[in-house]
Amino acid sequence: MNARRTREAVFLRWLPLIIISIFVLLPIYWAIATSLKTDAGILQRPVQYIPNPFTLENYSEAWVASNFSLYFLNSLKVSLASVFFICVIAIMAGYALARYKFKGKILFMGMVLCIQFIPHAVLLIPLFDTFNKVGLVGTLTSVALVCITLNFPFITVLMRGFITGIPYSLEEAAQIDGCSRFGGVVRIVIPMLVPGIVTCGAFSFIGIWNEFLFSLMFLSDASKYTIPIGLRMMQGEYNVEYGALAAGAIIAMSIPVLLFAYLQKYLVNGLGGAVKG
Amino acid sequence: MKKTETATPALVKAKKKRNLAPYLLLLPPVLLVLIFMVYPIGYVFRLSFYDYNPVMPWLNGFKGFGNFVAIITGSEFWQAMLVSLKWVFWEVILQFTLGLIIALLLNQKFKARGFFRALIFIPWAMSGVLTAVLWNLIYNQNIGILNDLLMKVGLIETGKAWISNPSTALPSLILAELWRGVPFFAISLLAAMQSIPTELYEAGKIDGANRWQSLIHITVPQLKETIVLTTLLRTVNEFNSVDLIYSLTGGGPVGRTTTVSILLANQATKSTNYGYGSAMSVICFIILAIFAVIYLKITRFGKEEN
Numbered sequence: 001m002n003a004r005r006t007r008e009a010v011f012l013r014w015l016p017l018i019i020i021s022i023f024v025l026l027p028i029y030w031a032i033a034t035s036l037k038t039d040a041g042i043l044q045r046p047v048q049y050i051p052n053p054f055t056l057e058n059y060s061e062a063w064v065a066s067n068f069s070l071y072f073l074n075s076l077k078v079s080l081a082s083v084f085f086i087c088v089i090a091i092m093a094g095y096a097l098a099r100y101k102f103k104g105k106i107l108f109m110g111m112v113l114c115i116q117f118i119p120h121a122v123l124l125i126p127l128f129d130t131f132n133k134v135g136l137v138g139t140l141t142s143v144a145l146v147c148i149t150l151n152f153p154f155i156t157v158l159m160r161g162f163i164t165g166i167p168y169s170l171e172e173a174a175q176i177d178g179c180s181r182f183g184g185v186v187r188i189v190i191p192m193l194v195p196g197i198v199t200c201g202a203f204s205f206i207g208i209w210n211e212f213l214f215s216l217m218f219l220s221d222a223s224k225y226t227i228p229i230g231l232r233m234m235q236g237e238y239n240v241e242y243g244a245l246a247a248g249a250i251i252a253m254s255i256p257v258l259l260f261a262y263l264q265k266y267l268v269n270g271l272g273g274a275v276k277g
Numbered sequence: 278m279k280k281t282e283t284a285t286p287a288l289v290k291a292k293k294k295r296n297l298a299p300y301l302l303l304l305p306p307v308l309l310v311l312i313f314m315v316y317p318i319g320y321v322f323r324l325s326f327y328d329y330n331p332v333m334p335w336l337n338g339f340k341g342f343g344n345f346v347a348i349i350t351g352s353e354f355w356q357a358m359l360v361s362l363k364w365v366f367w368e369v370i371l372q373f374t375l376g377l378i379i380a381l382l383l384n385q386k387f388k389a390r391g392f393f394r395a396l397i398f399i400p401w402a403m404s405g406v407l408t409a410v411l412w413n414l415i416y417n418q419n420i421g422i423l424n425d426l427l428m429k430v431g432l433i434e435t436g437k438a439w440i441s442n443p444s445t446a447l448p449s450l451i452l453a454e455l456w457r458g459v460p461f462f463a464i465s466l467l468a469a470m471q472s473i474p475t476e477l478y479e480a481g482k483i484d485g486a487n488r489w490q491s492l493i494h495i496t497v498p499q500l501k502e503t504i505v506l507t508t509l510l511r512t513v514n515e516f517n518s519v520d521l522i523y524s525l526t527g528g529g530p531v532g533r534t535t536t537v538s539i540l541l542a543n544q545a546t547k548s549t550n551y552g553y554g555s556a557m558s559v560i561c562f563i564i565l566a567i568f569a570v571i572y573l574k575i576t577r578f579g580k581e582e583n
Contacts, residue, residue, distance in 0.1 A: 009387075017382055017393050020375075024397050027411035027456065030422050034414055047425040093306050096299035108303055111310060116510065117569040118314065119517040121538050122558040124545035125324070126317035149313040152306055181298075210404030212520040217546055228406040232524050235410060242420050249410040253403060260402035264395050267464050 028253075035059065035246035042242050058243035059251070066244050068251055070223065071230035078140050078215075078226060079208045082147040086204045087159075087197055089152050094159030095185065099168065112153040120150070124217050131218060142218045143226070147208045155200045162196030163189065199266055202259040209256055227252045318562065325556035332549040344556030353540065354557065360447070361516060361536040367451050368458060368515045369508055375455065376462025381492070383463070384470045394467075401460035405520025412453035413525060416440050443533045446526055450534055454521055462507055469503040470496065509572045513565060537561055 034042060035058050036051040062068045097105065127146060128137060136142040166189055174184040212228040219225055225233065231252055234245050328340045348354045383394050400408070415423050416439040424436035439449045473496065481491045497504075519542045522528065528535035528543060535543075541561060544554030 013382060013385060013387060016378065017397075020379060020382075021393065021396055023456065024400060026422075027408075027415055028399070030414055031411050034420070042420050047422060049422075089305050089309075092302040096302035100296075100299040102296055102299045104300075108307075111307075114569060115310065115314065117513050117565050117572075118318070119538060119541070119558070119561050119565060121517065121519055121541035121545065122321060122562055123314070123317050124542065125551050125554055125558070126320040127313065128545070129320070129551075130317065145309075146313060149309045152309070156306065206402050210407070210520075212404060212406050212524075213542060228404055228520075231406050231410055235413065235524060242414065242417070245410060246414060249407055249414075252407050256402040256404075257399060260399065261395065264398055265391075267398065267401075267468075 031246045031249050034242060035250050037243060039241075039243060058247035061241070062244040062247040062251060066230070066234060066241075066248060067222070067225075068227070068230060068248055071225050071227045072251065074140060074224060075209055075226040075228075078144050078147065078211075079205050081140075082144045082151070082208045083201050083205050085144075085148050086152045086155050087201055089148070090155040090159040090200060091163075091190075091193070091197070093152075093156045094163050095189070097156070097160040098163040109157075112157060115150070115153045120213055124213065127214070128217055137218055138221055138224060140219075140224060140226075143211065143215050146214045146218075147211055151204045151207050155204050158200050158203065159193075159196060162193055162200075165196075166192050199263065202263050206256045206259055206263075321555045321558045321562075324552055325559045327552045329552040329555070330549050331551065340552060344553050345560070347553065348557055348560065354537070354560075356532060357535050357537045357540045360532075360534060361538070363447065364451065364522075364536050365512055365515045368454055369511050371451070371455050372458040372462050372511065373504075373508055375459045377466055379459065379463040380466035380470055381496075383467055398460040398464060400457045401464065403457055405457070405518065406524045408453055408457045409521050409524035412449070412456070413440070416449055440526055441530050443530050446530055446533050450522055450525055453525065454515075454518070457521070458511070458515075461511065465503055465507045466500060469500050473499045505575055509568070509575070513568055513572075516565065 033049070033051050036054050036056070037048060038053060038055050038057070041048050041051060041053065093108075096102075097108070123146075127142075131137040131142045136145075170188050170192075171181075171184040174188050175181065179187060210228060211226070212232070215226045215229050216232065219229060222233075227248075231245070231248055234240065234248060325344055326340060326342070327338065328343075329337050379397060383390060383397070403411075415421050418424065418436050418438045421439075423439065424433070427433045428436070437445065439445045477495050477499070478491055481495050486494065516536075517538050518536075519538045522534055522536060522539050523542060526534045528539045537557075538561075541554065541557055544550065544557060548554065
């Protein structure tokens with residue numbers, strides 16, 4: 001019986017888990033290893049599985065020579081600005097959806113859902129044309145505006161859930177004590193909503209940090225590139241510098257992976273089937 | 278009598294005032310959607326009936342259904358559609374299957390469960406471009422690790438150019454996207470599994486169900502809604518996905534990995550024949566709208582809102 005148990009644990013738990021973990025980690029490990037190798041080490045045969053000699057040269061090359069410091073800053077600007085506005089919009093709309101009964105609620109939810117189905121590539125031409133007409137093409141603002149529009153719907157639904165979780169009686173009590181409805185929201189709801197806002201913010205940040213298609217279409221000047229565009233351009237070069245590319249990839253993944261570490265527990269416990277595209 | 282008469286209009290007024298608030302709160306998102314989604318889509322519909330090319334403006338003009346006819350009678354679109362169907366089919370099937378296996382594994386109680394969960398879900402946070410870079414480093418004929426590993430195991434004898442070989446390009450892409458897409462299913466299914474009441478399994482045990490039977494008769498039926506939801510959403514996601522393919526193969530070699538979405542993105546970013554590109558967008562949009570309707574019917578989304 002005991003032997004059978006052990007065998008079961010090995011074949012139904014540890015073996016598959018380890019195989020899957022290797023599958024998940026291999027690309028990440030390989031990028032880290034490549035980023036720490038010298039140019040000779042990268043090309044060396046037989047393959048160097050562990051970097052030797054070990055160097056940080058590629059990181060400084062990616063950060064300085066390949067301009068990742070600039071792309072990092074641009075990505076940060078777009079992401080933070082978008083996340084701020086998304087959270088403001090989502091709190092307002094989420095509050096309306098959580099606390100009011102009104103005509104058109106289902107219509108709004110339907111609209112939110114439909115947005116998930118719109119192929120982003122469809123929007124490329126008309127949005128490019130529109131931004132071109134108002135002189136916004138090539139600016140980070142144009143990317144941020146699109147990111148806000150594409151990401152707020154899901155975040156609004158999420159925020160609605162968080163607001164529903166805060167008892168309305170607390171707001172009523174504040175109103176009895178002389179608070180206006182708005183005052184009640186600011187003093188009661190917002191402070192209690194902080195964990196929800198952080199989660200929503202982290203969630204939308206990952207999506208926007210990774211945005212590629214519209215940035216590629218709108219940003220033509222290298223001084224405005226975001227990280228995904230910088231990576232793409234490096235990869236498309238005639239003579240790809242793989243060490244610096246791998247270092248760039250590690251820099252690019254650092255922030256989303258850290259945010260993910262914060263979100264991951266919540267992902268399974270709270271979000272359930274809630275969906276990130 | 279008089280008192281109620283005066284009270285009623287006041288009440289109505291108060292009610293009206295209160296009812297205006299949600300609309301004001303929803304105004305900013307609705308405006309955003311009107312400006313950056315509804316208007317552009319209308320614009321695409323209009324443009325699809327025109328010859329519109331910013332580089333050759335002297336040719337611009339109304340074209341009727343000309344663009345649509347050109348797309349439907351040409352081979353480019355249908356070839357891309359075939360690639361799209363293969364792409365979506367394999368991604369959804371493989372991601373779902375592996376996602377379900379992972380969810381079942383992580384739904385067991387054991388030490389280090391949290392550790393494995395965090396580890397296995399990491400690719401969820403990665404972008405398409407980043408995934409393309411990571412897998413490029415794996416597949417690369419000169420510096421990659423895949424050839425070396427496969428040669429060590431004895432599966433191949435000489436190194437292959439996985440991405441530029443027409444017969445391996447699409448499978449290579451499918452594997453890379455699988456890596457990134459599995460956590461979506463694993464997360465959703467695991468969450469749904471954790472909300473299945475344990476009494477159901479206890480009752481099953483009393484009835485003598487073994488592990489396999491309780492999976493088929495308890496877990497899967499309980500997950501039905503999540504499965505329908507995630508597979509449909511993922512179908513749409515994968516149909517629309519551009520980033521990874523665009524960065525890893527760009528649609529090549531010889532169009533073997535050009536999906537409809539890649540064709541669309543190439544139309545927008547590389548060609549200036551906007552009328553033709555718009556007509557293709559309209560066709561995609563209609564295909565996905567049909568999907569959306571089916572999706573709404575199956576999941577009956579929003580019904581509980583009443």
